[in-house]
Amino acid sequence: MPAFAHISDLHFGSEDPSTTRALIAELNRERLDLVILSGDLTLAARSGEYADARRFIDALKAPTIAVPGNHDITPFNLGERFLMPYRRWHRYVSAEIEPSWFGPEAAVVGLNTARRMRLRLNWSHGSLSRRQIVTLPARFAPAEANAFRIVVAHHPFIAEDTEDLSDRPRVLVKRAKAALQAFAAEGVDLVTAGHLHRTYAAAFDTPPATSAVITQEVAQSHRVTVIQAGTALSARTRGEPNSFNRIEIDGDTMEVHTVAWRGKRWERTDEPLVTIRR
Numbered sequence: 001m002p003a004f005a006h007i008s009d010l011h012f013g014s015e016d017p018s019t020t021r022a023l024i025a026e027l028n029r030e031r032l033d034l035v036i037l038s039g040d041l042t043l044a045a046r047s048g049e050y051a052d053a054r055r056f057i058d059a060l061k062a063p064t065i066a067v068p069g070n071h072d073i074t075p076f077n078l079g080e081r082f083l084m085p086y087r088r089w090h091r092y093v094s095a096e097i098e099p100s101w102f103g104p105e106a107a108v109v110g111l112n113t114a115r116r117m118r119l120r121l122n123w124s125h126g127s128l129s130r131r132q133i134v135t136l137p138a139r140f141a142p143a144e145a146n147a148f149r150i151v152v153a154h155h156p157f158i159a160e161d162t163e164d165l166s167d168r169p170r171v172l173v174k175r176a177k178a179a180l181q182a183f184a185a186e187g188v189d190l191v192t193a194g195h196l197h198r199t200y201a202a203a204f205d206t207p208p209a210t211s212a213v214i215t216q217e218v219a220q221s222h223r224v225t226v227i228q229a230g231t232a233l234s235a236r237t238r239g240e241p242n243s244f245n246r247i248e249i250d251g252d253t254m255e256v257h258t259v260a261w262r263g264k265r266w267e268r269t270d271e272p273l274v275t276i277r278r
């Protein structure tokens, strides 16, 4: 059965070494087709943090795919930030900031939502360009016809559906709605993201499930499910333990379970975070 791990916000530089060792052991315990890293591999893009992230990736048996997060662009060296924002990413992680991975049961396409600067005060927020949206069909072109389509990006596309958001950032990636519509049109089944250090699942339906107009469009409706991963290693957890998501594909069903750190071991939840059926 194809299985993937979705891990996020490792934030090397603030990690606990024993939890890191346990995470590597957990990810190597069972065969995984791919480990998806949805950004913020480092705390402040220092070379030492990047070197630790590289050692972590090298210790994994499974192949990896990674996109940058806002913390992976140096905040200290402004010359590097503006002129060569991905210099350290390229040196330590990958030659690509938007990699893809294609298997028989799943196609994974990375989108970079981190930005060196934005026309607003908070540069930590994410953005997706029009070009990234219109080139999506070409990015998925090599996918097998029946493969589940997965996007990996750092910033969130749908907010958490809860009242208790007083201390939590709610800002979504810029052009989130346009991106979700493009994802739906492209048949994307799952979006894996991070940044919030919170685990949740949400869905975007097109046309809206509430639509009263029964037309052919309804028959062609498509659901894009978004899963957010908590922070896998950082001490900056937002009211939940360190965790990651495990994605399992069984025929026409894709099931996501959260695997949480219980102080001594990683524990997979019995109840799935979300189940996606085609």
Ligand SMILES: [Fe+2]
Pocket: 009, 011, 040, 069, 071, 195, 196, 197
């Ligand atoms: Fe983060």
Ligand SMILES: [Fe+2]
Pocket: 040, 069, 070, 071, 154, 194, 195, 196
């Ligand atoms: Fe982030």
